Amino acid sequence: MPPSAGRRRSEIVAAARELFSEKGYHSASMRDIAERLGLQAGTLYVHIRSKEDVLFEIVDQAADRFLEAVRQARAEAESRGAGPEEALRLAMRSHLRVVAENLDTATVFFHEWKFLDDDRRALILAKRDAYESAIRDLIIQGIESGVFRPVDPRLAGLAVLSLCNWFYQWYSPAGPQSAEDIADAFADLLLAGLLGGPQAAASDEARDGGGTGSPTGGRGRTARRGQRRSAGGSGTSSTVVQ
Template sequence: MSLDDRRQEIITAAAELFDRSGYSQTTMDDIAKTIGIAKPTLYHYFRSKEEILSSIHEEFIDLLLEKEERRQRAGLPPEQMLLEVMVDILELMETHRGHLRVFFEHHRELPDAAQPDMRAKRDRYEEAVTRTIKAGVTSGVFRDLEPRLTALGLFGMCNWAYQWYRAGGPLQPREIAFQFWDIFVRGVAATPSRTLI
């Protein structure tokens, strides 16, 4: 197994352990046993649990940024862009569940040295979604709402889903994403023009 392949195996196993047992409760010894390697061998690939945590965060945010940048190049309309952002986050509940929990629950525990780079990447992603909302407002597809607050609302809607989503349920992540998008873009009022309050 190559160095990169082994590192990837460790990251994936650690993310699953952190999801199942909690970050603080999982030890380097637990990770080594799960992989089937000696603890000193694990330290050959990662110097600490915090370094593994940084790698999980980096892999996760890089994946989201790559997908977002691909869509930007494709020139999708704003409403489609927002749907795909929601799909990205919700589909990761199937493909990267452990990464998702670790990303949202433990980013404050990243080593100090890793914080600025990770914060910059998170900000880049947030700014990309905010720009999409601004573009939708400018083109008249979306109402004139505060773009950053709207982006944060979208993230809040999707990011919390890992707490209740279970694989094998009646809806697949993309189906949940579409329903969330429908609620987010169209609202819940039966008659959109009706004043409710």
């Protein structure tokens, strides 16, 4: 029995995802996709209208996954009563998890979205903007609550996105650290910075404004001693000198 239409369609999208990631959208042909699945090229058109439809589906799914990831991170932070530090950490974990679990999708999303037609590109751009805005809002909340320094929220948001987005270029599932560990290390770095020794850390006690009673309030100090635990308590990160 041949696979159901729905399953066949998913297989086509999955094969296209791999091929667009490997060769780029323009040079991966419908014939390549069909060959990878052992099908005749004509059969594809029973399930999809065009190669661009498939590109859109891949890119749109990716955009939705990122949006859903930050929505979940914010909901989790809210339900825990977490401060902006932990909210940002959770968002970075969610983002890196999405990339780690969808490396081909991330490559297609970042490299090929610009080849969509104008209407669809506008739709993806709107979702990207919504995502960037959600990240920026986390920064703004941290600044307004006095936990973060009064940095430029646009550039700080872009810094978070840079750390999270560039990840697809170097991350390997076979590497020594999980996406969560890396997210924690990046979050620590972005929150506490490179500078500052034990003396600077001690003064966090006296920090004025906001963040009081936050379960993450102690994270910076703990991190500085190199004995950190992940925000979810599910593991330890390994950002000490190797």
